[in-house]
Amino acid sequence: MAVTIYDIAREANVGIGTVSRVLNNSPKVTTETRDKVVTVAKRLNYQPHAFAQALARKRSNTLSAIIPFFTNYFFIQVLQGVQETLAAVGYDLIIHGANTQEQLEEYLVRSMRKGRVDGTLLFSLELPDVFVENFIDKKNPLVLVDTFHPLFDSIRVDNVIGAKKATEHLISLGHTSIGMLNANLKSVRAKERLSSFKETMQLHGLDIHEEFIFNSTFTKNDGFSREAGYDAMIGLIRSGAKLPTAFFVSSDVQAIGMLAALRENQIRVPEDIAIVSFDDIEIAKFFDLTTMRQPMFEMGEIAVKKMLERIENPSAPISSTNFTPTLVVRSSCGANKNYIFSDSN
Amino acid sequence: MAVTIYDIAREANVGIGTVSRVLNNSPKVTTETRDKVVTVAKRLNYQPHAFAQALARKRSNTLSAIIPFFTNYFFIQVLQGVQETLAAVGYDLIIHGANTQEQLEEYLVRSMRKGRVDGTLLFSLELPDVFVENFIDKKNPLVLVDTFHPLFDSIRVDNVIGAKKATEHLISLGHTSIGMLNANLKSVRAKERLSSFKETMQLHGLDIHEEFIFNSTFTKNDGFSREAGYDAMIGLIRSGAKLPTAFFVSSDVQAIGMLAALRENQIRVPEDIAIVSFDDIEIAKFFDLTTMRQPMFEMGEIAVKKMLERIENPSAPISSTNFTPTLVVRSSCGANKNYIFSDSN
DNA sequence: TAAGTTTCTGAAAGCCCTTCCATAGAACCG
DNA sequence: CGGTTCTATGGAAGGGCTTTCAGAAACTTA
Numbered sequence: 001m002a003v004t005i006y007d008i009a010r011e012a013n014v015g016i017g018t019v020s021r022v023l024n025n026s027p028k029v030t031t032e033t034r035d036k037v038v039t040v041a042k043r044l045n046y047q048p049h050a051f052a053q054a055l056a057r058k059r060s061n062t063l064s065a066i067i068p069f070f071t072n073y074f075f076i077q078v079l080q081g082v083q084e085t086l087a088a089v090g091y092d093l094i095i096h097g098a099n100t101q102e103q104l105e106e107y108l109v110r111s112m113r114k115g116r117v118d119g120t121l122l123f124s125l126e127l128p129d130v131f132v133e134n135f136i137d138k139k140n141p142l143v144l145v146d147t148f149h150p151l152f153d154s155i156r157v158d159n160v161i162g163a164k165k166a167t168e169h170l171i172s173l174g175h176t177s178i179g180m181l182n183a184n185l186k187s188v189r190a191k192e193r194l195s196s197f198k199e200t201m202q203l204h205g206l207d208i209h210e211e212f213i214f215n216s217t218f219t220k221n222d223g224f225s226r227e228a229g230y231d232a233m234i235g236l237i238r239s240g241a242k243l244p245t246a247f248f249v250s251s252d253v254q255a256i257g258m259l260a261a262l263r264e265n266q267i268r269v270p271e272d273i274a275i276v277s278f279d280d281i282e283i284a285k286f287f288d289l290t291t292m293r294q295p296m297f298e299m300g301e302i303a304v305k306k307m308l309e310r311i312e313n314p315s316a317p318i319s320s321t322n323f324t325p326t327l328v329v330r331s332s333c334g335a336n337k338n339y340i341f342s343d344s345n
Numbered sequence: 346m347a348v349t350i351y352d353i354a355r356e357a358n359v360g361i362g363t364v365s366r367v368l369n370n371s372p373k374v375t376t377e378t379r380d381k382v383v384t385v386a387k388r389l390n391y392q393p394h395a396f397a398q399a400l401a402r403k404r405s406n407t408l409s410a411i412i413p414f415f416t417n418y419f420f421i422q423v424l425q426g427v428q429e430t431l432a433a434v435g436y437d438l439i440i441h442g443a444n445t446q447e448q449l450e451e452y453l454v455r456s457m458r459k460g461r462v463d464g465t466l467l468f469s470l471e472l473p474d475v476f477v478e479n480f481i482d483k484k485n486p487l488v489l490v491d492t493f494h495p496l497f498d499s500i501r502v503d504n505v506i507g508a509k510k511a512t513e514h515l516i517s518l519g520h521t522s523i524g525m526l527n528a529n530l531k532s533v534r535a536k537e538r539l540s541s542f543k544e545t546m547q548l549h550g551l552d553i554h555e556e557f558i559f560n561s562t563f564t565k566n567d568g569f570s571r572e573a574g575y576d577a578m579i580g581l582i583r584s585g586a587k588l589p590t591a592f593f594v595s596s597d598v599q600a601i602g603m604l605a606a607l608r609e610n611q612i613r614v615p616e617d618i619a620i621v622s623f624d625d626i627e628i629a630k631f632f633d634l635t636t637m638r639q640p641m642f643e644m645g646e647i648a649v650k651k652m653l654e655r656i657e658n659p660s661a662p663i664s665s666t667n668f669t670p671t672l673v674v675r676s677s678c679g680a681n682k683n684y685i686f687s688d689s690n
Numbered sequence: 691t692a693a694g695t696t697t698c699t700g701a702a703a704g705c706c707c708t709t710c711c712a713t714a715g716a717a718c719c720g
Numbered sequence: 721c722g723g724t725t726c727t728a729t730g731g732a733a734g735g736g737c738t739t740t741c742a743g744a745a746a747c748t749t750a
Contacts, residue, residue: 002459002483002706004705004706004707005706005707006706009730014729014730015729015730015731016706016707016708016730016731017708017709017710017729017730017731017732018728018729018730020707020708020709021708021709021728021729023707024708028727028728028729029728029729030727030728030729033728033729047457047458047459047483048458048459048706048707049400049458049459049460049705049706049707050458050459050460050461051396051399051400051405051460051461051705051706051707052400052460052705052706052707052708052735053706053707053708054396054707055394055396055397055400055705055706055707055708055734055735055736055737056706056707056708056709056734056735057707057708057709057735058708058735060396062439064437076421080442083440083441083442084442087441087442087448092409092439092441092455093439093440094407094437094438094439094440095428095438095439095440096428096432096437097425097428097429097432103432110437112392113392113393113394113395114347114392114393114394114395114736115394115395115396115397115735115736116395116396138347226631256631260631283628283631286571286601286605286628286631286632287631347736349735349736349737350736350737351736354700359699359700360699360700360701361700361701361736361737361738362699362700362701362702362738362739362740363698363699363700365737365738365739366698366699366738366739368737369738373697373698373699374698374699375697375698375699378698378699393736393737394735394736394737396735396736396737397705397735397736397737397738398736398737398738399705399737400704400705400706400707400735400736400737400738401704401705401736401737401738401739402705402737402738402739403705403738459706460705460706
């Protein structure tokens with residue numbers, strides 16, 4: 001029914017081995033035979049059967065990506081880096097959106113099915129202990145992005161330096177009363193950003209007002225959400241407390257929610273409250289947020305490259321790379337009085 | 346090396362056929378034998394080899410999705426519907442981000458490789474003629490989302506009704522001088538929205554001011570971009586012309602760009618200019634945009650269901666379904682004076 | 691109890707490819 | 721020109737599974 005190499009072999013009067021060699025550009029075929037085979041293959045509109053190839057080659061040229069919170073802008077951009085890099089080398093990408101622990105585990109199991117994928121990329125989710133051994137035993141390449149485990153390759157953003165830079169930027173603008181609007185401490189990112197914020201404040205001899213530090217109790221997206229930011233800010237305003245003059249916010253989406261709360265209460269940004277957030281997701285510029293940029297596209301790119309190296313050389317030493325986020329100054333911090341809305345940012 | 350059904354068969358003292366039957370829940374196996382096999386399979390931590398299964402079953406349980414402009418919020422949400430529906434039935438999804446015509450064609454070719462995928466989902470891109478025949482010949486299921494071809498199943502949003510509803514909403518608020526900020530007419534969506542806008546204006550006996558109709562010349566994303574909206578609005582303001590009191594904008598992202606341009610020029614929304622846009626992407630609510638909601642998640646869901654039906658029954662009649670967008674009233678249109686920022690929208 | 695059914699099982703065939711091995715023939719060498 | 725080396729080639733084996741087929745075993749029935 002579908003045309004196979006046997007059909008080509010018959011029509012071209014050669015053996016299937018020769019057809020296969022031609023199709024795989026093996027050098028040991030005469031030009032004459034090659035032409036004959038190529039011609040027939042074209043005429044029959046031959047398409048190789050991907051699974052048969054994968055089975056014979058023991059290679060699927062496919063990766064899977066397990067990603068939490070599918071609509072999250074951070075992941076979308078990392079994913080883009082992954083996709084483009086993969087496309088360039090002819091790999092396919094299977095996407096798994098994991099919103100719960102069960103889903104995560106199911107997808108991990110699926111990714112370990114022999115042969116299905118050559119490797120899996122895990123984003124921002126902690127690798128359950130049970131799987132550690134499993135992945136290692138089965139020699140199933142695993143690369144972690146925005147999460148960490150000593151036994152696997154990983155790519156992360158340096159939250160400590162990022163939070164430090166953000167805080168110091170506010171300090172450099174003269175702020176002394178600085179709060180932090182944080183995500184849920186369940187998340188490692190939130191934890192690291194908070195402790196670095198505190199250290200930086202101390203380093204500069206500034207008081208840490210515990211009442212101005214909000215760790216979200218939201219569990220959805222670990223509190224990295226607009227709602228979390230909105231709620232935290234509304235709560236603070238309602239409390240009637242005197243507000244700090246600046247906030248370090250643990251993500252752009254939270255800052256966006258916070259912005260809405262402030263607007264509703266006629267509190268101006270940056271005049272009354274200056275804000276520096278984290279991520280630089282695409283829409284951060286829509287809101288003129290000063291924020292710590294994570295090189296998302298590049299992270300995806302590097303993740304794929306690491307994976308391909310790992311597949312080539314399974315016993316290479318494990319590597320962990322940290323990206324340093326960079327400060328992107330827009331108008332929410334008050335540094336840039338003449339900020340003009342523009343696309344170059 | 347990896348454990349196969351042969352290993353299980355040996356250990357359990359049964360034939361491979363029996364192992365396969367147990368693993369596939371075939372009814373004709375005694376409970377006793379079944380238990381024996383299951384026990385051994387568990388003990389050996391057996392994982393079926395996906396490709397070998399696919400090869401034997403002539404089914405891959407995998408779909409591919411070809412999607413333009415990877416970061417576009419519309420697609421992200423449709424994709425989520427696709428992903429979740431697919432996950433529920435144990436299918437995998439391969440993602441192809443096509444930004445150019447060449448990429449589109451390459452991915453279409455790849456999707457047609459025998460066996461690779463059971464079907465492909467094409468989003469918002471016109472199917473090149475060459476492929477029409479090809480897909481039909483090879484009986485390779487293809488479902489179109491947000492695009493159309495008479496020979497394939499498709500799912501679309503009714504742009505005509507959507508634009509009509511949007512325009513009539515502005516009219517109902519008393520506006521008589523209404524402009525349209527449109528995307529590039531190259532795109533079918535832009536074309537349909539424009540002509541429906543015009544018809545609706547005429548229907549209500551209102552003048553169409555051609556000078557207030559802007560068709561973007563941007564090619565990136567066919568002008569469905571923030572930049573396109575920003576540029577168009579800035580251009581109009583600079584021209585010094587008297588502005589209409591309301592605009593129908595062909596997408597949320599354009600409206601967001603337009604909003605920035607207006608803000609820079611101290612033009613208030615909705616007081617000076619009312620806006621109704623199209624899409625209701627997730628961030629539309631961040632900007633309080635009144636907009637036409639497309640049921641994106643559902644579109645993804647239905648697309649998958651159609652695909653699965655098509656796979657089951659390749660000769661079923663071709664179906665084309667149209668979703669009617671619904672008006673979501675927020676504050677940009679001026680209808681809702683007491684609009685409170687809230688998550689229920 | 692013999693014949694006829696039904697149920698379960700093992701093994702072979704088949705899915706389509708890559709790769710290894712053996713061989714035929716060409717090319718080379720002294 | 722016989723013997724050796726090399727190259728191109730055909731075909732079998734193998735990858736791991738599903739499914740068909742035939743036979744064995746268990747069960748009915750008269």
